[in-house]
């Protein structure tokens with residue numbers, strides 16, 4: 001939640017209305033799928049995402065319903081916390097794997113099995129499980145993360 005606050009408070013009012021408008025749009029679109037605010041996703045991409053999800057992710061993460069916040073592996077539906085993370089972070093976790101602690105089961109890396117485009121399709125499919133509010137919040141955090149990476153202090157510095 002912290003990430004959203006500066007945007008709502010610190011930016012011009014018009015921005016807030018853009019996001020409110022987008023929220024209405026998202027709720028109107030229902031499960032047609034949106035990766036970003038205002039970017040519709042084709043049915044073909046969603047079907048591809050669904051097939052890939054069922055083959056690669058379902059066995060560990062479960063499907064559209066069930067599960068809870070404390071489950072490991074976590075559900076990717078509206079009961080989980082995947083929607084708390086921007087697209088960039090989710091994509092990184094899927095491609096490169098992730099482990100919160102050594103005692104927990106690990107999220108395997110998929111970079112040898114899936115392309116970035118395929119991960120995008122999977123993510124578009126997962127997003128159809130979220131509520132309009134979750135989709136809106138996550139799209140905002142994703143946009144903020146993109147802005148930060150474009151204008152951040154590290155840009156072009158090439159350290160390491």
Ligand code: HEC
Pocket residue numbers: 053056057058059060061072073074075076080081082083085090093094098099100101104105106107108110122
């Ligand atoms: C072998 C089981 C397994 C498979 C298969 C698997 N995961 Fe995971 N995944 C995990 C575990 C376990 C964690 C939690 C790691 C932790 O918290 O330390 C996790 C965590 C994640 C997270 C971070 C938590 C979150 O909800 O944001 C994402 C995103 C994720 N997985 C996506 C995927 C996707 C997409 C696929 C299919 C391409 C997939 N996983 C396949 C076991 C799996």
